[in-house]
Amino acid sequence: MNARALYSTVLIFLLSLGLTGFTQAEKADQDKPIILEAEKVSVNDVKQIYDLNGQVLLMKGSMLVTGEDGRIQVDPEGYEFVDVKGTPEKTASFRQRREGPADEFMQGVATQVIYNAKTEVLTLTGNAGLKRLLNMQMLDQLRGWKIEYDDIKQYYRVTPPPDAKPEDLPVARAILSPRRKATLEK
Numbered sequence: 001m002n003a004r005a006l007y008s009t010v011l012i013f014l015l016s017l018g019l020t021g022f023t024q025a026e027k028a029d030q031d032k033p034i035i036l037e038a039e040k041v042s043v044n045d046v047k048q049i050y051d052l053n054g055q056v057l058l059m060k061g062s063m064l065v066t067g068e069d070g071r072i073q074v075d076p077e078g079y080e081f082v083d084v085k086g087t088p089e090k091t092a093s094f095r096q097r098r099e100g101p102a103d104e105f106m107q108g109v110a111t112q113v114i115y116n117a118k119t120e121v122l123t124l125t126g127n128a129g130l131k132r133l134l135n136m137q138m139l140d141q142l143r144g145w146k147i148e149y150d151d152i153k154q155y156y157r158v159t160p161p162p163d164a165k166p167e168d169l170p171v172a173r174a175i176l177s178p179r180r181k182a183t184l185e186k
């Protein structure tokens with residue numbers, strides 16, 4: 001096993017141990033309408049595709065996604081697939097309240113933010129960062145080239161760039177707060 005594969009395996013293992021106390025996204029968000037704002041919006045009502053250009057702002061309940069360009073596609077079952085990109089000057093961002101404690105949020109930034117509402121998978125690509133906040137205080141932080149978060153399985157994967165060399169490692173990093181017994185029993 002090469003250094004990159006070993007490092008990624010160890011990091012995924014540590015993340016799966018440390019992040020089991022996370023709660024899921026606020027379920028009430030599923031039934032909220034999508035509010036879109038941008039400098040330009042193009043709508044294909046037949047295919048349920050919305051293209052957004054310039055200062056994109058997407059809100060759905062407690063979920064907030066920002067960026068420079070975006071595309072939202074709604075499948076026949078009503079689930080949204082969100083793809084928002086930033087620019088070199090301004091990253092795309094994602095923020096959503098967590099089910100459970102009133103002031104717990106997941107907050108991320110990256111060059112590209114992709115959220116699949118059907119699978120509840122968030123993918124942050126390009127200088128990605130993801131934080132779990134409670135009362136605006138950081139509890140956990142992930143950094144890497146790509147971060148994938150499966151909200152249903154409570155699973156994280158932080159991966160280095162495809163062209164990373166063993167001497168570049170570590171290019172993925174996690175800071176995890178200790179879990180209290182009460183937090184784990186939820």
